[in-house]
Amino acid sequence: MKLDLYFNLLLNSSFSFWIGSIIVFLFIRLFKIKDGKNKLFLMMLPFLKVIFDFFIGIPSTSILKHQINPYHIKPGMQSLNIGAGLDYLFGPVFQILFIVKDSENNEYSASFADYIYFWLIKSNGQFYIQLIIICAIFISCVLLLRRVFEYIHFESQRVNDFYNSKLHATVKTNFNRQIKIYISNFFKGSPFTGGLFKPYICIPQETYNKIDSKELSAIIFHEIGHVRNFDLLFSVFIQTIGDIFWFIPGYKLLSQKIEDLREIIADNYAIESGVERGTLANVLIHLKEIIQESNNSFQLNFYSGFMKKKSLLKLRLNSMLNPLMNENTIESKKNKFFRILFSIWLCGSLLNSTIAGNNGMLLKTPKSVELVIKKITDFIITEKTNL
Numbered sequence: 001m002k003l004d005l006y007f008n009l010l011l012n013s014s015f016s017f018w019i020g021s022i023i024v025f026l027f028i029r030l031f032k033i034k035d036g037k038n039k040l041f042l043m044m045l046p047f048l049k050v051i052f053d054f055f056i057g058i059p060s061t062s063i064l065k066h067q068i069n070p071y072h073i074k075p076g077m078q079s080l081n082i083g084a085g086l087d088y089l090f091g092p093v094f095q096i097l098f099i100v101k102d103s104e105n106n107e108y109s110a111s112f113a114d115y116i117y118f119w120l121i122k123s124n125g126q127f128y129i130q131l132i133i134i135c136a137i138f139i140s141c142v143l144l145l146r147r148v149f150e151y152i153h154f155e156s157q158r159v160n161d162f163y164n165s166k167l168h169a170t171v172k173t174n175f176n177r178q179i180k181i182y183i184s185n186f187f188k189g190s191p192f193t194g195g196l197f198k199p200y201i202c203i204p205q206e207t208y209n210k211i212d213s214k215e216l217s218a219i220i221f222h223e224i225g226h227v228r229n230f231d232l233l234f235s236v237f238i239q240t241i242g243d244i245f246w247f248i249p250g251y252k253l254l255s256q257k258i259e260d261l262r263e264i265i266a267d268n269y270a271i272e273s274g275v276e277r278g279t280l281a282n283v284l285i286h287l288k289e290i291i292q293e294s295n296n297s298f299q300l301n302f303y304s305g306f307m308k309k310k311s312l313l314k315l316r317l318n319s320m321l322n323p324l325m326n327e328n329t330i331e332s333k334k335n336k337f338f339r340i341l342f343s344i345w346l347c348g349s350l351l352n353s354t355i356a357g358n359n360g361m362l363l364k365t366p367k368s369v370e371l372v373i374k375k376i377t378d379f380i381i382t383e384k385t386n387l
Helices: 003-031 037-056 112-122 126-163 205-210 213-228 231-244 251-272 277-294 310-321 323-329 336-352 367-386
Strands: 078-086 092-101 107-110 166-172 178-184 192-194 200-204
Touching: 003 037, 003 112, 003 126, 003 336, 037 231, 037 251, 037 336, 092 112, 092 336, 112 126, 126 178, 126 200, 126 231, 178 205, 178 213, 192 213, 200 205, 200 213, 205 277, 213 231, 213 251, 213 277, 231 251, 251 277, 251 310, 277 310
Parallel strands: 178 200
Antiparallel strands: 078 092, 092 107, 166 178, 192 200
């Protein structure tokens, strides 16, 4: 693929992420979506929007593919089209499209990135475009390779530690998966879970010695919640997208909000499994003290740690102990089917909506509707003429 096409896709990916994030957060605030799996799914939609737009690619009618410079088109041959309607799932679709016409009156689509590209060309910036794309791809490759090597190094240490440690218990969870819980002599600080295909829960020996049986049970149920929700799989997915599209502003902020919400959902699972709120709150505070004593700096993102960062402590405690927030954090089992349908409906709407991007198709009014509008317009004109 040519570098100019890469430039278009990368720049439009950033734009898609921001548009998707704004739409999702406005929707969450407008309808007061409660903390839980439904909200988590909605917050992941901007990442899906980036992937969807990137792999759909550049349309065949793009001015970039036909090398039609919009700055060389005479006035009156460019337009901004705004459309709104329903997609095939009857979800609302909103589109803003740039249309450029050539001398033969053929229509071509233009995106936000296309105008920036040709503006840089106009300013003799061809070299800088190539340099930007080469650097972006190089950094993405370096970040991905670093993550792979770190994962291999981490897993080699973790596997050796597992075989040299004491197996505490084995627990079955959804999809007939077995979770091996072991006491580690190598790791320190916060317990954590990992393993994409063979899940495990690692509890450092030092931490194990300082907690009681109720606190241990609370930790295990919390980590089982991560395994049941496939949190590690989704975390790796988001981290991989972040390595590829590292240049997207706001990516880390949204990904961190998603991780915070995952911790609250895992806490909710522990509470629903019978762990007392007070016990779970106490173990959070206790683990904070243990981590401070051990000065644990081991914070790779290949696992879901019970206490990943201290700034999350207040949010989790409020979620557990504040009665008003408890109503918002633990989802009702009722209407689950409708929540799933609603999420699919919104997902389709967001993916099909385009604001100055590549993949929009101007929404056309059905002929039957056009006929009705024409008859109404003719009737109004006739009545005015008679008056």
